[in-house]
Amino acid sequence: MSTHKKHRDSQQKLSIKEKLVLLRKKMKELKIDAFLVPHNDMYFNEITAPYYNRLEWVTGFTGSAGFAIIFKKSAVIFTDGRYSIQIQREVNPSFFKIENITKISPFSWLNENIKKNITVGFDPWLHSINEVETQRQALKKLITLKGVKNLIDQVWLGKPFENLAKPFLRPSQLSGKSSSKKITQIQHELNLNIGDGFVLTCPDSICWLTNIRGHDVPNSPLMNGYAIVHYDHVCIYSTKDMYKNSPIELRKNVILKHFNDFFTDVKKLTKILFEPKTTPFILNKKIAAAGIKSERVSNPISLLNAIKNPTELKGSIRSHEKDGVALVRFIKWFKSAKINQLDEISLVTKLEKLRKIEPSFYYNSFDTISATGSNGAITHYRVSLKSNKQVNSSDLTLVDSGGQYLEGTTDVTRTFIKGRPSDEQKFLYTKVLQGLICLSKLRWPTGLTGRELDPLARHFLWEYCLDYDHGTGHGVGVFSNVHQGPQGITKLNNVPLKPGMILSIEPGIYLEGKLGIRLENLAFVKKHKSGSRQNREYLEFETLTLVPFEKNLIEKKLLSTDELNWINAYHQNVYKRLSPYLLDSEKSWLREVCKRP
Structure with missing residues (x-):
């Protein structure tokens, strides 16, 4: 179990009912009728540190996507299809409408349900300029939307401390x-002049720019902070005292400051550049108050x-x-262990132990999803002592x-079975596998987006009126x-795919109360080696992941010759690439697993 999960358990000293009472008391003091609680932190991280888990604290919901609105006598929480089963387990419907x-978006919901004048409070650090x-x-x-100091921070008893671990430099x-x-x-792309400053509030961008890494975000080696890119230098602002402990090489490239200096330095700028969709609304207020010239740009x-x-x-x-x-x-x-030795937690523990050998x-890179039987239908299931389930030989x-x-x-994702699979299990597994194969061997003209590729993985399921409520792939x-934009293979993503982009390919099928199947490989986009035809370049994927599929679950008669050949070539590559690092007994086992299905 990850460190931030242990923190979560220690936070639950008050009941959700007691927390809502405290929050509503504070709302009454400030004459606020409702308060917005997004999942994200002030850096707009998808995965937040325990210090910023406000949504979880007030609702009990542990998913990575959510938004709550707390009213004087009621509350509502929103999430997407990935968490439809999980949220029903974690959130009490007596306190929250789901x-x-x-x-329906939270703001559309407000428009539809509010019939009288109300003041809705929000923390201007947690909502972007675009959003507000x-x-x-x-x-x-x-x-009426009203910016206020975060109300949950004012009533959260026993709030965890911020992580103050030292950042480090990733070598060139x-x-x-x-x-x-x-x-x-970046300075050239933005055409920065003396007095200009480009504000960065995304740790992922700051860490890429400076080659810094840190330990501030669970499962991601990122350092939280803001930055200002000037025409001749960069300043990074953090809540920790980094300068004394930072590598000498790092000081040559950037100036490290405490976060308290951020707005002081912003006010010294002649012109400020920022991306409105990732910059907190608080900055807009400060710019307006200081009368600084501003320019809205995309983050290059x-x-x-x-x-x-x-x-x-x-x-x-x-x-x-x-x-x-x-x-x-x-x-x-997993295949050789006795069935009574296998449960969801033991799988998590064993896999992490094996990775730690390297x-x-x-x-x-995220909390391992280990889900057997009906738990597999919960797309982003997280095992706990309470939910831990024994592996059954007939379950997936x-x-x-x-x-x-350090390299990447x-x-x-793989789906296994210990015993003999049913016809339904084989059918569904093979249909999901066909979706993965389809994208893996696809060739497409430059300019296409993930939105246009997404249906190609789904149509094998659509033929049987089946689908999945998550994207087919993420950057x-x-x-x-591990989730990085702007590219993705989803119904809404309109970013053209370009050579060098890494994406997941992960179709799945989930039957509530019964099973879940997902197969996931990572792949990078590259130019098709045969070059262009008709004066147009074509792209394709090269698979990165090297893990065999479950041959017992593959229904050969459903597959075409091309699909069977792809599986065989993939398995041969897995054996060729991994066998030099394996013991003889492991090689023999893998050789057998990688034989033609």
Whole structure:
């Protein structure tokens, strides 16, 4: 179990009912009728440190996507389809009405349900400039948004401390580009002059720009902080005293300051540049009050970070070989272990132990999803002592896991069975596998987006009126966030796919109360080796993940010759790449597993 989960358990000293009483008392003092509670922190991280888990504290919901509105006598919480089962287990419907955020947004819900004048409080550190401005225009005149100091922080008893671990420098031989070259590139792209400053509030972007890594975000080697990129230097602002302990090489590229200096330095700028969709609304207020000239821009780092350079791709390839070795050993252990020795927690523990054998492994890239039987239908299930389930030989077991290695970040899902599978299990597994194969061997013209690729993985399920409520793929960082934009393979993502981007390919099927199947590989986009035809370049994926599939679950008669050939070629590559790092007994086992199904 990860460190931040232990923190979660220690926070639950008050009941949800008692917490709501405290919060509503504070709302009454400030004459606020409702208070907004988003999941994110002031850095807009998807995964938040225990210090920032406000939504979880007040609702009990532990998912990575959610939004609550607390009223004087009622409350409502929103999440997406990934957490539809989980939220019903974790959130008491006596206190919260549960809504699907993909069907109705929190602000649309307010418009539909509010019939009288109300004042809605929000923390201007936790909502972007875009969000506040857009919603103020969209909301009915009855509804007034009012920025306030976070109310939960004022009533949260026993709040965890912020992590003050030291940041560290990732060497250029792994990042592929020095921080000084990256900084110069951004300064030129933004055409910064004396007195200009580009404000960065995303740790992922700041860490890429400076080659810094840290320990502030669970499962991601990031340092929380803000930054200002000037025409000739960069300042980083953090709540910790970094300067005394920072590497000498780092001080040559950036100036390190305490967060208390951030707004003081902002006011000294002649012109401030910022991205409104990732910059907290509090900055807009400060700019307006100081009368500083401002310019709204897109963050150029987002795309540069998404397109991996050759060194980063090489590191990612190596990290997947290391991860593949751990997964092969894990699957071999799972297959040979006695059934009474296997439960969801034992799988999590064993897999992390095997990953830790590799010296460059730091920690898991997210909390391992180990779900057997009906728990597999919970897309982002997290096992606990209370929910821990014994593995049954007739049930499917889904394991979604990943590692942070110094060379790269991994994310892989496989679904296993100990006994003999049913016809239904084989049919569903094979249909999901076909979706993964389809994208893995796809070739497409440049300019297409993830939105256009997404249906290709789903149509094998659509033929039988089946689908899944999550994206087919997300972007992945390199020793950074396991979920990294702007690219993705989803119904809404309109970012063109470009060579060097790493994405997951992870179709699935979930039958509530029965089973879950998901298969996931990571792959990077590259130019098709045969070049262009009709004066147009074509792209394709190269698979990074090296983990065999469950042959017992593959229904051969459903597959085409091309699909069977793809599986065989994939397994041969798995054996070729991993066997040099395995013991003889492990090689023999893998050779058998990788034989043609």
